[in-house]
Amino acid sequence: MSTIVGIDITHHQLPLDPPFPASWDPQPRTKFPVTIVRVRDSEGREGIGSGDAMHGFADYARYFLGEDPLDMAQHAARLMNVDFHAGRPWSLDLALWDLVGKIEQRPVWQLLGGTSPRLRLYASTAVHRSIPEMVQTAHRLLDQGFDAMKVRFGRPTLGDDLAVLEAVRDSVGDRLTLMVDCNQGWRMPWDGRRPWDVVTAWGVAERLIGEDVFWMEEPLHRGDYAGMTELRSRVRAAGSMRIAGGEMTREPYEFRELLDRECLDVFQPDCTCTQGISGLAPIGRRIDAAGKVFSPHTWGNGIGVMANLHLAAGTVGQAGSLWMEWPEDPPEWSIERRDYPLTAPLRADGGWFELSDRPGLGIELDEAVLARTVSTVATFD
Ligand SMILES: [Mg+2]
Numbered sequence: 001m002s003t004i005v006g007i008d009i010t011h012h013q014l015p016l017d018p019p020f021p022a023s024w025d026p027q028p029r030t031k032f033p034v035t036i037v038r039v040r041d042s043e044g045r046e047g048i049g050s051g052d053a054m055h056g057f058a059d060y061a062r063y064f065l066g067e068d069p070l071d072m073a074q075h076a077a078r079l080m081n082v083d084f085h086a087g088r089p090w091s092l093d094l095a096l097w098d099l100v101g102k103i104e105q106r107p108v109w110q111l112l113g114g115t116s117p118r119l120r121l122y123a124s125t126a127v128h129r130s131i132p133e134m135v136q137t138a139h140r141l142l143d144q145g146f147d148a149m150k151v152r153f154g155r156p157t158l159g160d161d162l163a164v165l166e167a168v169r170d171s172v173g174d175r176l177t178l179m180v181d182c183n184q185g186w187r188m189p190w191d192g193r194r195p196w197d198v199v200t201a202w203g204v205a206e207r208l209i210g211e212d213v214f215w216m217e218e219p220l221h222r223g224d225y226a227g228m229t230e231l232r233s234r235v236r237a238a239g240s241m242r243i244a245g246g247e248m249t250r251e252p253y254e255f256r257e258l259l260d261r262e263c264l265d266v267f268q269p270d271c272t273c274t275q276g277i278s279g280l281a282p283i284g285r286r287i288d289a290a291g292k293v294f295s296p297h298t299w300g301n302g303i304g305v306m307a308n309l310h311l312a313a314g315t316v317g318q319a320g321s322l323w324m325e326w327p328e329d330p331p332e333w334s335i336e337r338r339d340y341p342l343t344a345p346l347r348a349d350g351g352w353f354e355l356s357d358r359p360g361l362g363i364e365l366d367e368a369v370l371a372r373t374v375s376t377v378a379t380f381d
Helices: 058-063 072-085 090-104 131-144 158-175 198-210 225-238 252-260 276-289 302-315 317-321 367-373
Strands: 004-020 029-041 046-050 118-124 148-152 177-181 215-217 242-245 324-327 352-354
Touching: 004 367, 029 090, 046 090, 046 302, 058 072, 072 090, 072 276, 090 276, 090 302, 118 177, 118 302, 118 317, 131 148, 131 158, 148 158, 158 177, 158 198, 198 215, 198 225, 225 242, 225 252, 252 276, 276 302, 276 317, 302 317, 302 324
Parallel strands: 118 148, 118 324, 148 177, 177 215, 215 242
Antiparallel strands: 004 029, 029 046, 118 352
16 A cells, blocks of 8 residues: 655746636736646655645645545545635645556546546637627637537627627527526626626526527526526526536535526536535536536636546546536637646547546646746736
C-alpha cells in the first residue's frame, strides 16, 4: 500500500489580451486564474486536479496525508466535511481520482463503470456578439460538425437577446439544436442584479418555445424551487422545451429537492465545484434513473472539462448526458486559453469527444507554462 505524502496547491494567472467579456460577468476578464492541486504518493506518483482556489484548505490537509490514496470513501466523506467548514475542496477529489487511476493503470471513466468513451458535445458560447457574428459562429460550428449550440442571454434588453436567437434560428433552420442560458441561478460576487421571477421567466420561455429551443437554462435563482416547479409545469404543458439548471448547486439534499419537486429536466452539476467525482457519480446515476438528463457544467479550464467528461462517460454515458458542454468561443475564449495548463489543448472531433485509455484523467501539465504563469492570487484581474 502506498500512502499520500504531499498535497501541493499552486495558483496561476494567464493574462488575457484581448480581455474575455463573459456574458455572465459584468467585468471583462483580463486574467484567467487556474489553481492546480497535486497529490503525491509514497511511490512517486502524482494525481492532478483543478477547480476552485482551495482557500482555507491548508488546515485540513493533515486529514489526508499518511492515508491510503485508494480509500476514496474516507476521502470523499472528509472532503464533504471540509466543503461545509471551509471553501469548496473538490479539486483534491479530482486529483485523488487521477492518482487512483494511475495506481490501477485505468482511466477514470472505466473505474466508474463506463462502457463507452464517446460523448457528443454541444458548443457552449460565452460572448454577446452582434447578430451577424452570432450567425457566423453558428455556421462555423455546423462546419466543424457540431449539431447543438448554446446561446447566452443577458444583453441590455430581452429584445436584443431574442433578435439574436431568431436570426440564428432563421439562418440554420433545424440543423442546429439550440439551448439558451439565462444565467439567473447565481451571480459573480460584484454583481448585485436580482434574478428573474417566475412571471419574467415564463414570458421569456414562451418566446423560446416559439423558436424551438431545446432547453432553457437557469431561468430562476438556484433556490427558487417553487418557481422552477411552476415554470417547468407551464413549459411542459405548452411544448417540449426542457428546463436545465443546478450548475452551482452544492449539496446532495438540494438535488433530492430538485428531483422530488420536479424542478428540472436537465441537471448540470460540475464536479470541480460540487461534490467532486465521488459525490456526483451517485447523484448522476440517481438523476438518470429518474428519467432526467445529467449533463455537467464544464465552464473552466481543460482539467475540469476532462474530469466532467470522465464523470459522464463513467456514469450515465452518451444516452444519459445527451450532449456535454464544450466551452469554446474564439478568439476571446479559445481552447488554447482554456487549456493553457496542459501540454496540448483538448480537441473535439466533429462535435464528439473520445476519452482515451490513458490512466487517470489522461492529462499532462505544461510545467514551463505553469512556471511562467504562477501567481499568489486566483482572481480574474
Ligand atoms: Mg450555465
